[in-house]
Amino acid sequence: MRIVVTGGAGFIGSWICEAYISEGHEVLVIDNLSTGSEDNIPSEAEFIKCDVTDYPILKKAFRKFYPEVVNHHAAQVNVRSSVEDPSSDAEININGSLNVLRLCVEHKIEKFIFSSTGGALYGEPVKLPADESTSTFPLSPYGISKLATENYIRYHSKNYDLRHVILRYANVYGEKQNPEGEAGVIGIFCENILRGKPCIIFGDGEQTRDYVHVSDVSRANLLASSLKEEGTFNVGTSIESSVNDIVSILREVTKTSFTTMHEEERPGEVKRISLDCSLVEQKLGWNAQVILRKGLAKTWNWFSQERD
Numbered sequence: 097m098r099i100v101v102t103g104g105a106g107f108i109g110s111w112i113c114e115a116y117i118s119e120g121h122e123v124l125v126i127d128n129l130s131t132g133s134e135d136n137i138p139s140e141a142e143f144i145k146c147d148v149t150d151y152p153i154l155k156k157a158f159r160k161f162y163p164e165v166v167n168h169h170a171a172q173v174n175v176r177s178s179v180e181d182p183s184s185d186a187e188i189n190i191n192g193s194l195n196v197l198r199l200c201v202e203h204k205i206e207k208f209i210f211s212s213t214g215g216a217l218y219g220e221p222v223k224l225p226a227d228e229s230t231s232t233f234p235l236s237p238y239g240i241s242k243l244a245t246e247n248y249i250r251y252h253s254k255n256y257d258l259r260h261v262i263l264r265y266a267n268v269y270g271e272k273q274n275p276e277g278e279a280g281v282i283g284i285f286c287e288n289i290l291r292g293k294p295c296i297i298f299g300d301g302e303q304t305r306d307y308v309h310v311s312d313v314s315r316a317n318l319l320a321s322s323l324k325e326e327g328t329f330n331v332g333t334s335i336e337s338s339v340n341d342i343v344s345i346l347r348e349v350t351k352t353s354f355t356t357m358h359e360e361e362r363p364g365e366v367k368r369i370s371l372d373c374s375l376v377e378q379k380l381g382w383n384a385q386v387i388l389r390k391g392l393a394k395t396w397n398w399f400s401q402e403r404d
Contacts, residue, residue: 103169105132148192178238189241214264227372236364266332270310271398304336309386332371
């Protein structure tokens with residue numbers, strides 16, 4: 097298949113590109129390189145530097161490549177940035193996505209895959225792990241923009257017969273994560289440990305997340321590309337892990353006595369979250385295979401090698 101991956105030079109997107117290419121698909125990466133790196137793009141993929149908010153250039157890219165599948169990962173992904181500048185977040189995550197959706201309709205693509213969020217979409221659920229029927233109540237502009245895009249996708253599906261799969265990610269971590277440009281406490285902690293800086297813990301560190309390794313996420317995208325039906329699926333581990341848990345495991349795998357500092361809690365962030373992934377297992381045959389300790393060891397090894 098001919099597949100466009102927006103945000104394909106980024107952390108998650110580049111893993112997905114590699115997975116597609118390993119299966120023999122043709123891939124076009126569309127990325128503005130604001131947080132991604134051209135070094136992440138597989139040599140077998142085509143690349144066009146383009147922002148999804150730039151409709152004319154985006155349209156030329158689609159016309160030249162004429163995709164059968166579009167995997168939309170280009171986004172503003174930092175919760176703190178969305179709180180500080182909700183308008184910019186909406187411009188990229190909503191208007192940029194609408195540009196991509198418009199072109200998908202024009203080119204009659206066979207499948208649209210969207211990277212949404214489970215970690216920021218459900219707010220503070222009463223019951224954990226949260227399944228896909230859990231009420232959505234995002235606490236940040238980032239979560240709001242992802243939810244709005246989901247609704248625009250369903251609108252396009254109903255009115256323009258756009259076949260789609262929405263993947264609601266837990267907190268994705270792993271090799272190639274950019275601690276400067278992407279939200280992710282694990283990448284940030286690894287970088288700080290290497291630099292001899294303290295790891296900042298916001299609040300008491302007991303806030304929990306569902307951490308899923310990027311290799312598992314890329315496999316979910318592969319399966320979604322061949323799924324014949326539409327659907328919205330959580331992609332996570334169903335396990336809660338606190339920031340303090342992350343610190344404890346990192347002390348083991350790094351074999352260092354790095355320091356930590358506590359600062360005030362940040363607005364827009366949930367206290368506890370984990371995702372029920374029974375539906376994605378039922379429909380796609382997917383479940384997370386990388387346990388947290390193994391994933392943290394792999395991530396730390398990658399950061400260490402990059403520094404060397």
